[in-house]
Amino acid sequence: MIPQIVIDKFNALPGKGKPLVRTNNVPEWTTLAGVALTDTRDDSSACVSLCTGVKATPDEKLTCSNGFLLHDMHAEILVLRAFNVFLIEEAKKETSEYIEKAESGKMRLKSHFKVSLWISELPCGDSSMECVQDDAEDWGTAPEDCVLRGREYYTTIGRVRTKPGRRDSPMTLSKSCSDKLTMKQYTGVVMGVVERVFEQIFLDELILPAGNDIGVARAFRGRLEAEQGTKRTVDGTEVEKSKPHFFTTSTTDTKFAYSQEPGRKPSANSIIWTANTDNEVVLNGVKMGHKPSNMNTKSASKVSRQGIWTAIKPLLLNQHFDDYYSAKCCAGRAEKLETGHAALHAWHCTCRDNFQLTEEPKPIK
Numbered sequence: 001m002i003p004q005i006v007i008d009k010f011n012a013l014p015g016k017g018k019p020l021v022r023t024n025n026v027p028e029w030t031t032l033a034g035v036a037l038t039d040t041r042d043d044s045s046a047c048v049s050l051c052t053g054v055k056a057t058p059d060e061k062l063t064c065s066n067g068f069l070l071h072d073m074h075a076e077i078l079v080l081r082a083f084n085v086f087l088i089e090e091a092k093k094e095t096s097e098y099i100e101k102a103e104s105g106k107m108r109l110k111s112h113f114k115v116s117l118w119i120s121e122l123p124c125g126d127s128s129m130e131c132v133q134d135d136a137e138d139w140g141t142a143p144e145d146c147v148l149r150g151r152e153y154y155t156t157i158g159r160v161r162t163k164p165g166r167r168d169s170p171m172t173l174s175k176s177c178s179d180k181l182t183m184k185q186y187t188g189v190v191m192g193v194v195e196r197v198f199e200q201i202f203l204d205e206l207i208l209p210a211g212n213d214i215g216v217a218r219a220f221r222g223r224l225e226a227e228q229g230t231k232r233t234v235d236g237t238e239v240e241k242s243k244p245h246f247f248t249t250s251t252t253d254t255k256f257a258y259s260q261e262p263g264r265k266p267s268a269n270s271i272i273w274t275a276n277t278d279n280e281v282v283l284n285g286v287k288m289g290h291k292p293s294n295m296n297t298k299s300a301s302k303v304s305r306q307g308i309w310t311a312i313k314p315l316l317l318n319q320h321f322d323d324y325y326s327a328k329c330c331a332g333r334a335e336k337l338e339t340g341h342a343a344l345h346a347w348h349c350t351c352r353d354n355f356q357l358t359e360e361p362k363p364i365k
Contacts, residue, residue, distance in 0.1 A: 034050040068299060078270060116205040127220065196327065208252070269281055
C-alpha cells in the first residue's frame with residue numbers, strides 16, 4: 001500500500017528531473033524513496049516526503065561548501081532530510097494534523113502516527129552486498145579498522161562502507177545508505193538542529209524490495225548485537241549505553257518504473273518533494289539551473305544545511321549559536337552517535353561542512 005502511495009505521488013509530479021531516454025537512446029534509472037505517516041486509528045497512510053537520486057558529492061568539494069552544497073543525494077537519505085523540512089513547516093502552522101506541542105515545550109509527532117520509509121532499491125552498503133553487481137572487486141582480506149570504499153572486498157560483510165562509485169572517480173567519504181539508516185536507530189530521524197525544536201522521532205518500518213533478507217537482517221540488526229547491554233562510565237559510575245530503537249523491515253513486490261535494470265544509466269538529477277513545500281530538482285548538489293561553482297542562498301536546496309537553517313531560524317527565538325555545528329549538537333546526541341559508531345566500527349567522519357550563523361532568528365510574520 002505505502003509503496004504505491006509514494007509511486008502515485010511521484011507520477012503526479014511534473015516531468016522535470018525525472019529519468020529520461022538520452023539522445024543515444026539509453027534510458028536512465030533512479031531510486032525513489034518516500035516517507036509515509038500512517039494513522040493507526042484507521043490505518044490510513046499519506047506520503048509526506050519523497051525524493052529520487054543516486055549521486056554523492058566528492059569529499060574534496062565540501063571544504064568550500066559552507067552548507068550550500070548537498071553531500072548525499074541518494075534518495076533514502078534525501079527523503080529523511082525532506083521529512084525534517086516537512087516537520088519544520090508543520091510547526092509554523094497554527095494547527096497541524098500531524099504534530100502537537102509536548103510537555104517538554106518542544107513539538108512532537110502525534111502518538112497515533114507511525115513512520116514508514118519505502119525505498120525502491122536495496123540500500124547501498126552492507127544490506128545489499130549479497131546482490132553485488134559484476135563490477136565489484138574483491139581483493140582478498142579487507143584491512144581492519146577502515147571504511148571500505150563502495151563495493152570493494154565485496155565478500156567482506158558487516159563493515160562500514162562509503163557510497164559506491166567508479167574507482168577512478170573523486171572519492172566521497174559519505175557512508176553507505178545501509179550504514180546511515182542503521183545509525184538512525186540510535187539518533188532518530190530528526191536532525192540535530194531540528195531537535196532544538198522537535199522531540200526525537202524514530203522510524204517504525206523500513207519497506208524494501210524482496211531479495212536479500214539475510215543481508216538486511218545483518219545490516220540493520222545483527223551488526224548491533226555485540227554492543228547490546230554494554231556500559232560506559234559517567235563521573236565514575238557505570239551506566240548503560242544508548243540502545244537502538246529497531247525498526248521493522250518488510251518487503252514488497254511493488255515495482256518502480258524507473259528502477260535499475262541492465263542497459264540503463266543512472267540519472268544525475270534528484271527530485272525533492274514534501275507535502276507542504278514546492279517541488280524542487282537538484283543537480284550536482286545545488287538546485288537545477290545553478291552552478292556548484294557559484295553557491296548562494298538561491299542555489300541551495302531546501303534540504304541543504306543552509307536551507308534547513310533558513311527554514312528553522314524563525315522557530316529558534318532566544319537561542320543563539322555561533323555556527324551551524326554548535327546549533328546541531330544537542331545534549332545527548334553525541335553519546336548516541338558514539339555508541340552507534342562503536343557498534344559499527346571504523347566510522348570516519350566526512351569533512352565538517354560548517355558555517356557561521358551571523359543573523360539572529362526573526363519571528364514568523
